[in-house]
Amino acid sequence: MSKLKALLFDVDGTLADTERDGHRVAFNKAFQEAGIDWDWTVEHYGALLTVTGGKERIRYHVENYCQGDAIPEGDLMQFSADLHKRKTYFYLEMLQNGEIPLRVGAERLIKEARAAGYRLAIVTTTTPANVSYLLTATLGKESIDWFEVIAAGDIVPAKKPAPDIYQYAMNKMNLTSADCLAFEDSDNGVRSSVGADLKTLVTINGYTHAQDFSGAILVVDQFGESDQPFTILKGNAGDENYVNLALLEQLHQGI
Numbered sequence: 001m002s003k004l005k006a007l008l009f010d011v012d013g014t015l016a017d018t019e020r021d022g023h024r025v026a027f028n029k030a031f032q033e034a035g036i037d038w039d040w041t042v043e044h045y046g047a048l049l050t051v052t053g054g055k056e057r058i059r060y061h062v063e064n065y066c067q068g069d070a071i072p073e074g075d076l077m078q079f080s081a082d083l084h085k086r087k088t089y090f091y092l093e094m095l096q097n098g099e100i101p102l103r104v105g106a107e108r109l110i111k112e113a114r115a116a117g118y119r120l121a122i123v124t125t126t127t128p129a130n131v132s133y134l135l136t137a138t139l140g141k142e143s144i145d146w147f148e149v150i151a152a153g154d155i156v157p158a159k160k161p162a163p164d165i166y167q168y169a170m171n172k173m174n175l176t177s178a179d180c181l182a183f184e185d186s187d188n189g190v191r192s193s194v195g196a197d198l199k200t201l202v203t204i205n206g207y208t209h210a211q212d213f214s215g216a217i218l219v220v221d222q223f224g225e226s227d228q229p230f231t232i233l234k235g236n237a238g239d240e241n242y243v244n245l246a247l248l249e250q251l252h253q254g255i
């Protein structure tokens, strides 16, 4: 077994709880601005999360929930791209306003890993600017450079659950899956990371808690802190009660 060298972090749902009160709200602001009478409720958005990627999610909504609505079929790509551009604007505004914090334990874990010399990467479906704004707002502008690779958005054509984005990040870092651990929050994310042959730790959230994580090695409700222990949903964390480097080494070695 090779040594654990790198940690590959998903963003949405994993580093921050972005979907319900972040992305969803920004989509609705864009619809409102464009005079479109869609309201993506918390429940409906949960159904739309089966599709990763914001533009793809808009198209999925049109194709599955808008039969008979006046959206010119040939222009659907352009329509979704334009609407998504405004959604990103509103989302970045929320990040800049500090409305979206990191999840419990994320900052500590990233800083501990960095101090111990682990290599770090971001592996996400979301738009690249969403990542840099989140990092800047929560960890400071310099934190963007803590991540050797930020693999995001349309950089690979096939988004999660395809393994391509993880493979892209590992290629860029000249690492194999045996060198890395992945962190995810959703079934689509785990299908992507496990599809890339990566051991994966899952931190669930409100939208994903009931999903199928059979490919993951450990499923917990949060990274946690020493005084805020996680709850284990699947797997074995030995003596550890929050996600720390000792636990990651243990998971990597398969103990």
Ligand code: XBP
Pocket: 010, 011, 012, 013, 019, 023, 051, 052, 053, 054, 055, 088, 123, 124, 125, 126, 127, 130, 160, 186, 188, 189
């Ligand atoms: C995240 C997503 C993203 C965001 C929206 O999936 O699906 O699409 O919801 O981002 P994952 P954009 O956490 O599995 O990477 O609107 O910028 O596409």
Ligand code: MG
Pocket: 010, 011, 012, 013, 014, 184, 185, 186, 189
């Ligand atoms: Mg995610």
